[in-house]
Amino acid sequence: MFESFPLWPQRASTIAGQVDALYVFLVLLSLFMTAAIFTMILIFAIRYRRRPGVQAEQIEGSHKLEITWSIVPMGVFMVIFFWSAIIFFKQRTPPDGAGTVYVVAKQWMWKLQHEEGQREINQLHIPVGKDIKLIMTSQDVIHSFYVPAFRIKQDVLPGRYTTTWFHATKAGTYHLFCAEYCGTQHSGMIGQVVVMEPAEYQAWLSGGGVTQSLAQTGETMFQQLGCATCHRSDGQGRGPNLAGLYGSKVTLVDGRTLTADENYIRESILVPGVKIVSGFQPVMPVFQGLVTEEQLNSLIAYVKSLNPPPSGTAGTPSGVPAGAKLGEGQVQ
């Protein structure tokens, strides 16, 4: 309808429609309220303009009216609150089994790593119709991953992971902006999200000349750094067995329990002493400054790949299918 003067960016993700529905409701509500106030003012201004001999009538006020125009707005606000909270929950809880892309933001560029091993700068190729979860961190200041067409935005913080997700519904190329001011070239830190049909995407994947998946790169890094000496798959090593770790409940030395998400694995690699798993000694060396963000992403991808494949094939109790080569993990 407004091709030449669009009022909103294209809707290219599942959440975009719901966000726009709430937006249109609020625009209509605001138009109604603004029109009501403006016409009231206009009518009173004309009807009660000062005329000689006409005195203003002093009105104290009416409690009844005051209560109504406190409760009614509060009621409308609660409707808006719950509606928007539902959308927010959807935006902030990635569905299980979503494909993962690791994003590293750096002063003034986006570096992206696919699970299948592809690396991209300021470009993100994804298949249409698939849930994609982004695990993001920054190497310097706060950035913000913003794709208007998907209606998603999430600040990217240094020192920890933040996640967001989307499910692209329309093929095409969409803007990727950095939305949190991050220095001189903040407005240059942009890119494209290229949504492709699945067949096209497979062609793009294979054409990339990539040998190792991210998990395999992680596995080689796991060996190089000597992690394997302590974290043994048979559980005899000085470090906890990492198979089935991701997403499981972990109890620490001081009794606290937490779910092992990306942030826990990251912190346990960089600064292990802060959260020691109960039953183990704080002997793991600090890796802060020894691994780059990209290597860290590959290590985390590897640890996640040690989980038994969610499709529930009969894995041995220790989680790692006996005989399967480490890092073979299913590639959806």
Add this chain to the structure above:
Amino acid sequence: MATAAIAPEREDYLNKEYGIRSWLLTVDHKRIALLYLISITLFFFIGGFFALLIRLELLTPAGDLVQADTYNKLFTMHGQVMVFFFLIPSIPAVLGNFLVPIMIGAKDLAFPRINLLSWYLYIAGGALMLYAILSGGVDTGWTFYTPLSTSFSNTHVVTAGLGIFINGFSSILTGLNFVVTIHRMRAPGMTWSRLPLFIWAHYATSIVMLLGTPVIAVTLVLVVLERTLHLGIFDPRLGGDPLLFQHLFWFYSHPAVYIMILPSMGVVSEVMACFTRKRIFGYTFVAMSSIAIAVFGFLVWAHHMFVAGMSMYAALVFSILSYLVAVPSAIKVFNWTATMFKGSISFDTPMLYALGFVGLFTIGGLTGLFLAALGLDVHVTDTYFVVAHFHYVMVGGAVMGYMAGMHFWWPKISGRMYPDSWGRLAALIVFVGFNLTFFPQFVLGYMGMPRRYWDYSHSPEFQVLNVLSTAGATILAVGYLLPMVYFLWSMRYGKPAPANPWGASGLEWMTQSPPTTFNFDETPQVTWEAYDYENIPAPVPEEAFGD
């Protein structure tokens, strides 16, 4: 224009004594108000100049007027100068200082010397800020987010931070002065229910100034300590949490927007009552909603951080509390509109600005609901939608209220009438220019244009709306220049103002214009309710204005 007939030389606070010492060492709250008026007008035009440069740069998608880091410094200093050196002091320091003592029947504020100290702290902070601007500026955004402000920016963050830190104490001491004065120095008979709503608004503002400003003072101290002595409290490399800075910053900076809007609401209540010749509809509700805004204003700060990486559950708490704080503002707008019912309305310049305030503040408030809605905030925060929202509330609200107050009390402050036809023209220009500047930015924001972008050549579809916005900015600039011209003109050639040119209620209209140094010969006895317009004759139009 015959020069105004020189009235027999009556002593007032302006002609009581002359000379630089009588101004720079005055403890008269009225003279200090004028000192503030001059200094904040200076900063208003500095900030406005930066705004014009920003709008000119955004005329074209490519960054071709200034370099990238210059542009970043422009919007940073536009924000810092406007927020800390114009909007926060504007009404409390100028109109508040002048009127709070007179309106409650006192000779002066409780601590006159501390009032002068507040102005000197403001000037010291302003000087540091100007030094930071002239020697290269700051490029961190007015929000100083770490780790950019502490570790990655090599601009004058320390100087600007100390300038704002010192300026914060001017705001704290003004708030302290107002609270003690309102509690201790009301004239006999001036009970709390007879206080003008201007006083209620300034009482609520002072609560926010007193309890909020120290937190940004300590936050800026910690940023300065981190930059100078490497006390790494916000440094992520040491395990510091950048969100801690944002919590401390927004704990003050959200209530700060209520410091900016509450005094304007007080002015609008006074102007609405006077020009409709009516008591404000639901006086107690309007007074209590000022206090409610000040108190609830402290519970909602993290709605600036929904996408910053805070926890989802805390975001729910802050979102529902943000809707709570919207209710008192809605009550005020409904009460102002209801006040016009069965009134006897005249449309002098202050009334035009007050009506403009009600309209634009409504739009500003309603768009706030978009931003408090979690799901929607994810898309619109950090875009031009947010820029449009807070400019509607701050420029459409606070500055419109400031203009209404300046025109309403100018006869009392200067003893001269300003040319009303010019005033009305300027009001219309400001209204048109403002809407043309900032309404397109709502659409730009929802289209996804991020804020603080120097160059948007990758998305040329944003250009049309940006051109509209820049056109509006030039009209707005003209609209703001006009009042300065005719106010200065009126100081010299304006008709001498009678004690009560508008036939308004309130103790300040019962002293001469301009008032004597001690405001009243003997302390007034208040026996009437607030806004008793049935006993005050409406002004006869021709007699009020000469030209």
Add this chain to the structure above:
Amino acid sequence: MSEHSSSAKLYWIIWGSLIVLTFVTAGVAYLDLGPFNTIVALTIATCKALLVILFFMHVKDASERLTKVVIISSIFWLLIMLGLSLADFSTRTIGS
């Protein structure tokens, strides 16, 4: 402010108890009370603070209602800042 506020003897008693409390809190820190160490330390500190505020700062006997309102609201504002910020910091690890 009333004329001679209470006699000097009361001040010496308050001072004495403050000194004793100081050495108690220092001593108790060396005992292993599990999670109660911090709670005990904070309660002793609050008692000392109350002694100073009520007696030394004359809030108990001489000052009027408004001063008490100012003190209580300032402390309440501090708790708002600490409490609501903790709402974020403590629930950040739950969920994504």
Add this chain to the structure above:
Amino acid sequence: MTDSHAATQHGPELLHHFADEEQQRNSASLGMWLFLGTEIMFFGGMFLAYLVYRLNYFESFAASSRSIAVPLGAINTAVLLCSSLTVVLAVRAAQMGKRKLLIWMLILTLIFGLAFLAIKGVEWHEKYEEHHIPGNFMGRAFDVSDIQRDFPKLHVDPQHAQIFFSLYFALTGIHALHMIVGVGIFLWLIYKAWKGDFGPKYYTPVEIGGLYWHFVDVVWIYLFPLLYLIDRKPL
């Protein structure tokens, strides 16, 4: 904060804009209490930072706190409590018009204040010796290997320990700054008391100065356990 906020009325006569004596004294006291409210929020910001990091990095905080001597801290607290006592006795002396006692009590308060600052200086110097000042202050790079050596059972992360010491120096530094301002106020009070300006009819500055001093003492009452006694249990 310059001491001008301690309502510097000269002499007992009434300031022109107050209705009566009572109103003038109550205003000054209300003004000071409001100012102390802002100071609570000022220190509150740092207490929030302390609270958040103590919850996240408890062991590094506990170990770093153990490296600070408790005896010095306890003595310092006692010194401040003595100064609070002498301040109260000074206010009482002013109310009763005992000029010599007033002057002595003010001087004693001053001495205790300076003693506190001296002990604080010793403590800081000790920290300087042990390389515990964050960043590399005057060439001494921050290094907590001694703490790691003393408390092997606790995991001490150098970065998190540096955050503790940053908070330690920020809190005690700004508290010391408030002490120095307090010393300035009391020097001025002694001068005016010596001039005989205070008496039963007019002693507001002494009372206001006393309120400020007690507040700084209350802040230290909380700082002592929070910084020194995080976790002194036998390991």
